[in-house]
């Protein structure tokens with residue numbers, strides 16, 4: 001029987017990274033986690049997506065020699081309102097907070 005390589009989807013991740021813009025990082029640390037539509041408390045949720053190869057600018061050039069970017073796991077955050085259930089990507093909240 002021929003051994004087949006597992007599909008890319010089934011393979012484990014080879015690297016991981018957090019993708020934050022400076023504004024997102026500021027909100028993540030210091031922003032008021034309040035729902036923009038109802039004023040309820042927001043709860044942080046960790047999410048991720050996977051890419052074949054690194055996204056531009058997410059690893060430093062010198063890091064690229066050491067990491068295998070075959071399947072990179074990118075973490076990102078969303079915030080869900082505990083009162084109205086609305087879910088906001090961190091990017092949207094960071095932009096409103098400017």
Ligand SMILES: [Zn+2]
Nearest residue numbers: 035038081084
């Ligand atoms: Zn709300």
